Amino acid sequence: MATAQPLPYRRVYVWEFPVRLFHWVNATGIFLLIITGFLIGNPQVLFRSNEAYQQYWFGWVRFTHFASAYIVFFNFLFRVYWGFVGNQFARWSSFFPVNKEQFLDMWETVRIDILQLKLKGKISIGHNYLASLTYIGLFILFLFEVFSGFALYSSMSGSFIPKLFTWMVPLMGGDANVRIWHHMVMWAFVLFTIIHVYLTFYHDYVEGRGDMSSMLGGWKFEKDKDLNR
Amino acid sequence: MTRIVVDPVTRIEGHLRIEAVVEGGKITDAFSAGTMVRGIEKILKGRDPRDAWAFVERVCGVCTTVHALASVRTVEDAIGISVPKNAELVRNLMFCTQFIQDHVIHFYHLHALDWVDVVSALSADPEETSKIARTLSNWPKTSPGYFSDLQKRLKAFVDSGQLGIFANGYWGHPAFKLPKEVNLIGVAHYLEALEWQKEVVKIHTIFGGKNPHPNYLVGGVPCSFNLEEVNAINTEKLNFVAKLINDAVDFVEKVYIPDLMAIAGFYKDWAAIGGGLSNYLAYGDLPTKGYAYPEYFKFQRGAILDRDLTRVYDVNGKDENEIKEYIAHSWYKYEGGDTVGLHPWKGETEFNFTGPQPPYEQLNVEGKYSWLKTPRWKDNPMEVGPLARLLVGYGKGNAEIKEVVDEALKKLDVPVTALFSTLGRTAARGLETRLIARWIQEFFKELQDNLKSGEMKTHNGEKWDPSTWPAECEGVGLSEAPRGALAHWIKIKDKKIENYQLVVPSTWNASPRDVNGKRSAYEEALIGTPVAKEGEPLEIIRTIHSFDPCLACAVH
Amino acid sequence: MEKNVPSIWKAMEAKGYSRREFMYFCGVAVAAAGIQSSAFGQVVEAFEKKARPPVVWLHFQECTCCSESFIRSSHPIVADIIFDTLSLDYTETLQAASGAQAEKCLQDTMKNNKGKYILLVEGSVPMLNGGSCCTIGGRSALEILKEAAADAAAVIAWGSCASHGCIQAAKPNPTGATPIHELVNRPVINVPGCPPIAEVMTGVVTHVLLYGKIPELDSQGRPKEFYSRRVHDTCYRRPYYDAGLFVESWDDDAARKGYCLYKMGCRGPVTYNACSVTKWNGNLSYPIQSGHGCIGCSEAEFWDNGPFYQHLSSFPGFGIESTADTIGATAAGVTVGAVALHAISSNIRKRKIIQGNMEESVSPNKPDHEIVEEVPENGGDQS
Numbered sequence A: 001m002a003t004a005q006p007l008p009y010r011r012v013y014v015w016e017f018p019v020r021l022f023h024w025v026n027a028t029g030i031f032l033l034i035i036t037g038f039l040i041g042n043p044q045v046l047f048r049s050n051e052a053y054q055q056y057w058f059g060w061v062r063f064t065h066f067a068s069a070y071i072v073f074f075n076f077l078f079r080v081y082w083g084f085v086g087n088q089f090a091r092w093s094s095f096f097p098v099n100k101e102q103f104l105d106m107w108e109t110v111r112i113d114i115l116q117l118k119l120k121g122k123i124s125i126g127h128n129y130l131a132s133l134t135y136i137g138l139f140i141l142f143l144f145e146v147f148s149g150f151a152l153y154s155s156m157s158g159s160f161i162p163k164l165f166t167w168m169v170p171l172m173g174g175d176a177n178v179r180i181w182h183h184m185v186m187w188a189f190v191l192f193t194i195i196h197v198y199l200t201f202y203h204d205y206v207e208g209r210g211d212m213s214s215m216l217g218g219w220k221f222e223k224d225k226d227l228n229r
Numbered sequence B: 001m002t003r004i005v006v007d008p009v010t011r012i013e014g015h016l017r018i019e020a021v022v023e024g025g026k027i028t029d030a031f032s033a034g035t036m037v038r039g040i041e042k043i044l045k046g047r048d049p050r051d052a053w054a055f056v057e058r059v060c061g062v063c064t065t066v067h068a069l070a071s072v073r074t075v076e077d078a079i080g081i082s083v084p085k086n087a088e089l090v091r092n093l094m095f096c097t098q099f100i101q102d103h104v105i106h107f108y109h110l111h112a113l114d115w116v117d118v119v120s121a122l123s124a125d126p127e128e129t130s131k132i133a134r135t136l137s138n139w140p141k142t143s144p145g146y147f148s149d150l151q152k153r154l155k156a157f158v159d160s161g162q163l164g165i166f167a168n169g170y171w172g173h174p175a176f177k178l179p180k181e182v183n184l185i186g187v188a189h190y191l192e193a194l195e196w197q198k199e200v201v202k203i204h205t206i207f208g209g210k211n212p213h214p215n216y217l218v219g220g221v222p223c224s225f226n227l228e229e230v231n232a233i234n235t236e237k238l239n240f241v242a243k244l245i246n247d248a249v250d251f252v253e254k255v256y257i258p259d260l261m262a263i264a265g266f267y268k269d270w271a272a273i274g275g276g277l278s279n280y281l282a283y284g285d286l287p288t289k290g291y292a293y294p295e296y297f298k299f300q301r302g303a304i305l306d307r308d309l310t311r312v313y314d315v316n317g318k319d320e321n322e323i324k325e326y327i328a329h330s331w332y333k334y335e336g337g338d339t340v341g342l343h344p345w346k347g348e349t350e351f352n353f354t355g356p357q358p359p360y361e362q363l364n365v366e367g368k369y370s371w372l373k374t375p376r377w378k379d380n381p382m383e384v385g386p387l388a389r390l391l392v393g394y395g396k397g398n399a400e401i402k403e404v405v406d407e408a409l410k411k412l413d414v415p416v417t418a419l420f421s422t423l424g425r426t427a428a429r430g431l432e433t434r435l436i437a438r439w440i441q442e443f444f445k446e447l448q449d450n451l452k453s454g455e456m457k458t459h460n461g462e463k464w465d466p467s468t469w470p471a472e473c474e475g476v477g478l479s480e481a482p483r484g485a486l487a488h489w490i491k492i493k494d495k496k497i498e499n500y501q502l503v504v505p506s507t508w509n510a511s512p513r514d515v516n517g518k519r520s521a522y523e524e525a526l527i528g529t530p531v532a533k534e535g536e537p538l539e540i541i542r543t544i545h546s547f548d549p550c551l552a553c554a555v556h
Numbered sequence C: 001m002e003k004n005v006p007s008i009w010k011a012m013e014a015k016g017y018s019r020r021e022f023m024y025f026c027g028v029a030v031a032a033a034g035i036q037s038s039a040f041g042q043v044v045e046a047f048e049k050k051a052r053p054p055v056v057w058l059h060f061q062e063c064t065c066c067s068e069s070f071i072r073s074s075h076p077i078v079a080d081i082i083f084d085t086l087s088l089d090y091t092e093t094l095q096a097a098s099g100a101q102a103e104k105c106l107q108d109t110m111k112n113n114k115g116k117y118i119l120l121v122e123g124s125v126p127m128l129n130g131g132s133c134c135t136i137g138g139r140s141a142l143e144i145l146k147e148a149a150a151d152a153a154a155v156i157a158w159g160s161c162a163s164h165g166c167i168q169a170a171k172p173n174p175t176g177a178t179p180i181h182e183l184v185n186r187p188v189i190n191v192p193g194c195p196p197i198a199e200v201m202t203g204v205v206t207h208v209l210l211y212g213k214i215p216e217l218d219s220q221g222r223p224k225e226f227y228s229r230r231v232h233d234t235c236y237r238r239p240y241y242d243a244g245l246f247v248e249s250w251d252d253d254a255a256r257k258g259y260c261l262y263k264m265g266c267r268g269p270v271t272y273n274a275c276s277v278t279k280w281n282g283n284l285s286y287p288i289q290s291g292h293g294c295i296g297c298s299e300a301e302f303w304d305n306g307p308f309y310q311h312l313s314s315f316p317g318f319g320i321e322s323t324a325d326t327i328g329a330t331a332a333g334v335t336v337g338a339v340a341l342h343a344i345s346s347n348i349r350k351r352k353i354i355q356g357n358m359e360e361s362v363s364p365n366k367p368d369h370e371i372v373e374e375v376p377e378n379g380g381d382q383s
């Protein structure tokens, strides 16, 4: 009766604490940046009966945007560093498909998860290469938001950090263009978030490996046979 | 027979070239060419009609605002809205301000050096000058000391050897006729007008934020009135406007008009020179009951043919048979070929430069020779401008216009026909400035009465949102600019500008001849103009300046 | 000739100013420019000695509103500039001479003052068809510009036309309008604005004359003295912006209280100009103060950043009211739809897998399947 049945799944510690911390700081920060950024672009009518000296809500929205901007920026720098020292799943090498096998892996993922032409296939423990490629894309867009954001911010800040990015302005033909693109690219983050969160659910639902919770606890659940490859 | 080329014609706006044929000391043929183009009609295509005013305002910084006004009217006409009374009044105040400033600048800074010999002023007697000045008006700055200080300043300037803007002028030319003292008064008022003009435009700054190029708005005006608020047009701002109006009226009545009359008295020979065309066109402006009711405009609408003041024809900007533009001698091409004329709603703007490559000595006047198109009213060449406005008003029996015109004619002791001339054109500009200086006071009073009654509205937002517009519509904005009849035509499709055409006062006057070889106003007016010294085109620029050319406008 | 040239002091003396007033004037000039008082002596010297420097003002593709703005200057007033400060030797708008006589003024000035005259340029240069879109005296704008710029002491580009190309360079730029800094091989002081503020124009010129050097320029060649701040940074409506109090429609209650014009499309937050500090026409007002948003007239390409009444400009090719938001929201809608379809499809296509997972899973209700926590030796740490 008390004989324990060995389960076909084993726990794998995939996302180290620093990666998880990065993820949630980043997710929260970007979420705030989207909300506040959207409000900056489309301010709502609030508290109309007050006078200007009684309220500062729009100022706080902007403050939140700028504060989040600094946080996600340094958070990102930290993640860049961790990509060199973290575990195999955190390493930069796990982000870039380089050999044919890895490109095939990517195509495999497209066939199985996106187009659903194939029902089942290889399981990846960390990121699959399709996911990691979108993260790379996201990181590039993120850098664009940082560059353009700080370039815009440079005219309202005395700090040296924003001033490092002022060269963006003439390059893009003036503040107005920088702002338009800064705003436009926000939508890329909205799209990413929708797809990303959905796909996490999807993986968890279809594969049952605890994808959702892995970004909280770090653990994923893998079958022995998948681990013993 | 010699060919005289005057390029650049200076003290105008823009790039004008005149080629004149002189025979026996008189001009027998003339060609007027605009030598700069920007293509603003092409740039407007596909844009938001509500933005158009800002684009077309940049057609010209000298007659700034008038294109903006024509544009908002054009769009309002197309989408079918009218503006609140206060907006109409503010627009009128800005209109009047523009005319007063532009006309004074023209008289003193663009035109006066054709009549006033600055060098001769150096030897004027300040005492005598003062005496003459005091007979002209009770303007305060007329003491002998004032004139002698000015003369000293002028002398020091000339002694410096750096003549600046006065270098190489036609000083000592036999066509200068003013006594030394009157020349000195002219120089004094040149400087005073230069300082004064920057004040009167502050009316634009108050209602439109800046000058040149104040702000306009489709559906009304952007400024708001609030007599209980420091952040809007309030009592203080209105008091400022009142002061600026008073000072402007003073300057016009005590400086401009007396100077004009005094100078005109010495140049009556020019009442027989430079008459040119005998047809006149005015669209009218300064609505008092809305743009839709031209019969209540201060300046009337109409056309005169063959100088027959007893008959004023109706003018309809929407009738596709009335106003057309030709390009027989213009650097453009039409789909239908070089001989057709197009109503502006069907207008085309396609470059087709066929002239000589720069640098060049002479234009090929047999072919195309200008960047201006050639507008015609019922295929007639028409003169537009202050003279046309006064004649149309005079012909229609407008009492106010008749009064100032007759008074001036009597003072100068010349017949009505003297108006058809270079001098008449220059005088008409001054006379209408007098009228406008009266009207601006009326408009301001009406505005204050409105505010007193609690009427604050300055914008009609009914159709601000383009989704309320029909899929396709078209409009025309007929108006008057300082240089004459101005109109814009628009076609709107899917909320965007499908076609936008401007036919501008200086386009009427400065255009090359039409497909039938008929000359436009500048060219015609030069015929018969005497030229005393072929190397010094003073008489040519006199007549040309009497039209107050604006080539940036004319070509756009 | 040099000897006859009156200095600024001489000119003031001639106008009846006392020496004391002159020294006071120099002091004000020093203070206004924010230069150290130790430089006071130099300034006095400059005013005392300098002849009126020769100036050539060229007009190309423009509307003359820069000239018009210039003559609105209230400090200094333009009559004093023309008589006492500069020698405006060539300027089509004001000069007495026309035609050949006018062109002689230009040639003489360039010849007699090689390397010493200041070149002011109003308007852009059309490059289409060998310059036939703008000729003066039969010569192309480009030829005249190159010649005049070659020996000028300093080149100043007036207004957005000369600095950026302005309206004629707006899409589709039918004449190939080009700003002058792209055409001359030397530094150009850009004084953008459509037009620039009068006192900024005279300020830039006097800066060069009084302090004998070009004002400090930013990366776009604009004098920092006037273009280092956004209209928005010092806008008197800024408190309303920070408080989130906006005009929602023209002449509404908020407009009559002077709330922020951001939602009416104000470009103040993206426009570098002195409007909200120096203001217009003798410090009187500026576009925003009259109730209309800034249209960004001192910024490069501002004409193509419209429509003016939208906070964000339209995206080319997407129709007039399409902004980043309409495009983005559409994309988001499509994405959500795709996600929903994908979810449905997953439930159908992957039904078997999901069912397999169910069957594979242990049920806590079956008594024979007791779940036992297996404690690995290494305490659960993955290596």
Ligand code: HEM
Pocket: A030, A033, A034, A036, A037, A038, A040, A041, A042, A062, A065, A066, A069, A070, A073, A142, A145, A146, A147, A148, A149, A150, A152, A153, A179, A182, A183, A185, A186, A187, A189, C269, C312
């Ligand atoms: C994923 C990251 C980001 C997103 C999605 C985002 C989004 C936005 C959006 C939508 C706007 C409104 C633009 C408009 O309509 O005018 C905005 C404005 C702005 N953002 Fe960001 N942003 C991000 C990152 C940053 C960063 C890193 C900075 C750096 C400081 C920054 C600085 C700014 C500034 C200065 C503004 C203009 C605010 C103002 O002028 O008041 N943003 N952002």
Ligand code: HEM
Pocket: A019, A022, A023, A026, A027, A028, A030, A031, A079, A090, A126, A127, A128, A131, A132, A135, A138, A189, A192, A193, A196, A197, A200, A211, A212, A214, A215
């Ligand atoms: C409820 C919200 C979210 C959940 C449950 C979630 C979950 C996850 C999971 C499970 C992974 C690992 C996926 C993989 O195997 O490749 C991941 C990675 C990642 N997620 Fe999210 N995510 C959420 C929101 C966001 C948001 C809003 C962003 C940013 C816009 C974001 C950005 C990322 C990035 C950049 C990675 C890669 C992390 C790395 O390798 O450092 N996530 N997320």
Ligand code: NFV
Pocket: B013, B059, B060, B061, B062, B063, B064, B066, B067, B481, B482, B483, B484, B486, B504, B505, B506, B507, B549, B550, B552, B553, B554
């Ligand atoms: N419209 C217009 Fe014009 C013209 N022609 C007007 O007075 O000058 Ni620039």
Ligand code: SF4
Pocket: B058, B061, C061, C062, C063, C064, C065, C066, C122, C123, C158, C159, C160, C161, C162, C166, C167, C193, C194, C195, C196
């Ligand atoms: S910059 Fe603007 S204002 Fe100046 S000339 Fe050009 S269009 Fe006119």
Ligand code: SF4
Pocket: C231, C232, C233, C235, C236, C237, C238, C239, C241, C259, C260, C261, C262, C266, C267, C268, C269, C288, C293, C294
């Ligand atoms: S009105 Fe314009 S410049 Fe002024 S605070 Fe508002 S957005 Fe900024």
Ligand code: F3S
Pocket: B210, C193, C194, C231, C271, C273, C275, C286, C287, C288, C293, C294, C295, C296, C297, C298
């Ligand atoms: S439109 Fe131009 S005038 Fe100033 S406030 Fe804006 S920069």
Ligand SMILES: [Mg+2]
Pocket: B041, B373, B501, B502, B503, B504, B556
């Ligand atoms: Mg036209």
